Amino acid sequence: MGNSCVTGAPHALLEKTDDPASQWKIIGFSSLLEKGATTVTSDVFHYYGYEWVLEVTPKHKKSGLGSPYVAVSLLLLNTLEAGHVMNALFELSMYNHSNRTYCGFKASNNFHVKKWYSEKKCLIPLEELLKSSDFLVDDICVFGVKILKADISFARKKAAVVPKKVVVIPKKPITVQNLFLQKKEFIKGTYTWTMSNFVDLKLPVLSPAFEVGGYKWHIKMYPCGDQFSTKSLSLYLCMVEPSMLTLELGMMIELTLSILNWKNGKQWTRAGSFVFAGTTNGWGWPNFIPLRMLKDRFFGNIMGSNCIVKADIAIIGSSIDG
Structure with a gap:
């Protein structure tokens, strides 16, 4: 089915992506649902002098989509100077255990001091994830992010943004974060x-x-x-x-x-x-x-x-x- 990750209709919008530069493996994903977690945020990972985190929303409800989705977003922490705008192109993805590929979306966002988070991107309906043998195996879900392009501008006026510099994105080893969630004895x-x-x-x-x-x-x-x-x-x-x-x-x-x-x-x-x-x-x-x-x-x-x-x-x- 072309570049689609899976052949089932519920996942038709997911596309095959590059291997992410940063992976976040959540072991015990179901415990997030049992505890009613609204969002869960990764530890910091570093790109080109800036600090980023992934945020996963296990039960994101978006108008027009009906049932809740598992959604992800990208956050830029307090490393951007006031008055500067970073336009970033990136991939948000999750791991398909069956074919050993990452699937997701390309997205872009203008980050600045007052808006340091991207729009939540819906990856898969929660109901489908729980039934899936592709994306949830042994109660493990793996999410990924890769920043493809970034440039920083300085906003002199509301309607005028003056280009400042392009962030060079070098190749770097894949970073992996693990999260082992407990089900009891908190x-x-x-x-x-x-x-x-x-x-x-x-x-x-x-x-x-x-x-x-x-x-x-x-x-x-x-x-x-x-x-x-x-x-x-x-x-x-x-x-x-x-x-x-x-x-x-x-x-x-x-x-x-x-x-x-x-x-x-x-x-x-x-x-x-x-x-x-x-x-x-x-x-x-x-x-x-x-x-x-x-x-x-x-x-x-x-x-x-x-x-x-x-x-x-x-x-x-x-x-x-x-």
């Missing part, structure tokens, strides 16, 4: 942080250190948003001593950060799963909650001048088996 912990005089805070603040799973953590908040936010509060979970982890000893954290409502007990929550390893010390959300919503007294997140933040942490996997 290490869990919860921490609640109450801040006083919140309305007066302008600069970033750190919570006191707390321990979960033998590691010390703190919550980092940018009350007025960091450089990547759009009129929103930014909130992250950070390791106190990231040097304790290496890429080989990385661990998958299921993270839920919440801002509690004093008046009625409700909360504003964001959740995701992230790999913590030696290459990064923190994950979270630059646009955690819009400032207007946060400071609306009707919403009730701020009572007087206090603010309550809660972190729920579970270690659900690691880069090594066992």
Whole structure:
């Protein structure tokens, strides 16, 4: 069937791609579904002086597609200077165990400080994946990415982008990341942080250190948003001593950060799963909650001048088996 990866109609849009420059193997994929994971993010991989991660959405629902799909997207982390735009052409793919090829799509995106993520690309219907002997074998799914072309421009004005440079993409050995997901015996912990005089805070603040799973953590908040936010509060979970982890000893954290409502007990929550390893010390959300919503007294997140933040942490996997 030409360059199609498989002959079945559900996969007709998938095309054969080159072998990826970076592979992310998820062992125990079904546990993401059992835990209701919304997104799961890889550890950092490096291309040409920039830091990237893959994000997998196990149950992505897109208008017009009906049933949920397994989707992937590419994220450029905080290595692009403000005012610069990177136009990247790349392939997002998954491994076909039957014919030992990668299948997926070419995509492009303009990355900049305020938009550091690409559109989610639907690879395969979740229902088809679970029935498949092609893409899910022994509960293992392998995802890949290869950047084909990238150029960086400087945006002087909204309507004018001045070319700056072309990023040279040299050949490099394939990098492989493994993620072994646990099905039980998770290490869990919860921490609640109450801040006083919140309305007066302008600069970033750190919570006191707390321990979960033998590691010390703190919550980092940018009350007025960091450089990547759009009129929103930014909130992250950070390791106190990231040097304790290496890429080989990385661990998958299921993270839920919440801002509690004093008046009625409700909360504003964001959740995701992230790999913590030696290459990064923190994950979270630059646009955690819009400032207007946060400071609306009707919403009730701020009572007087206090603010309550809660972190729920579970270690659900690691880069090594066992």
